[in-house]
Amino acid sequence: MSRQDDPNPHHADRDDFERRLDAKLEERRAREAKQQASGWSQGLRYGSEFLGGVITGTVLGFFVDWLSGWSPWGLMAGVILGFAAGTLNMVRAVNEMNRNSDASGDGPV
């Protein structure tokens, strides 16, 4: 049975109720999406992404040096590439968070 031929005489009321409920829910979801992550946790997330990249690059460069004896070139290249990788991680994390807040009904930013 579809809603149009519902024999319930109060169906207009119910539709109205559901519309209001939907509006309230929408509003609440938008509010929750905004306060999803505090500034602190966001900052820590980005910071750790960047730090992880730099540390990994440095360790990898050091490892290459240790294996091949190209010291200090492996370490230097590793640190620089690590910085780039950290930045890439950070950009990806930002994109991901923006996508999440878009998906929850904020519309294009």
Added chain:
Amino acid sequence: MADATNPIKQFEIHPIADLTIGGLNLSFTNSSYFMVVSVILVSGLLSLAMTKRALVPGRSQSVAEMLYEFVAGMIRSTAGDDGLKFFPFVFTLFAFILMGNMLGMMPYFPAPEFHGFTFTSHIIVTFALAVLVMLVVVGYGVMKNGLKFFSIFFPSGVPPVLYILVTPIEIISFLSRPVTLGGRLFANMLAGHILLKVFAGFIVMLGSVGALGVLGAVAPLVMVVALTALEFLVAFLQAYVFAVLTCIYLSDALHPGHH
């Protein structure tokens, strides 16, 4: 006295049963003890909650079902419906870490030496968990997509010459994932527990000064109560973050090239 207020003392590892195999020290420590307790508690409580299998769930069963729905919803929203084949993996990780974080919130525990311990505050534990996640991602990705999985290191739309530069960066970025994944959980648990102990230490120190000190000790006491509440939040949140990031990385293995 020095031991009572030492904020690092809580992270010490004590062997409970000594065991050496082939020159390797494989003793059963208090860390292993808490891991075993965590596994037993998680599987025990969940099976106990689900013994009735009622259609209309009782109190404990609805908690278990809520946990299930929570993790299933998390996987669906981050890795898609086909990510649900990893549900057992993600749920086990989430429950294990959550239980470990929560066990760490108990200052006294029926353990040898009777003090609480947080196994997630040791980087080797969290790093091992993160490496396990990455091994599953790489293993499943290669099994499902073959060599195409490695196309995540060669982003499309880049002139081939630049691969000399871009590919090492992508590889380092990929290898840095377990570092950040494990590091974040470890750092949060370590910092939180040190902070709790430092403020609790202030109470002891001020309390031993005299009447005025006891009065002043009220301030750190209030702080410790507030921090304990915050730590419970962090304990849950970090288990959640670990599981969400696991899902995101798994979605890489499921659909590579969707950056």
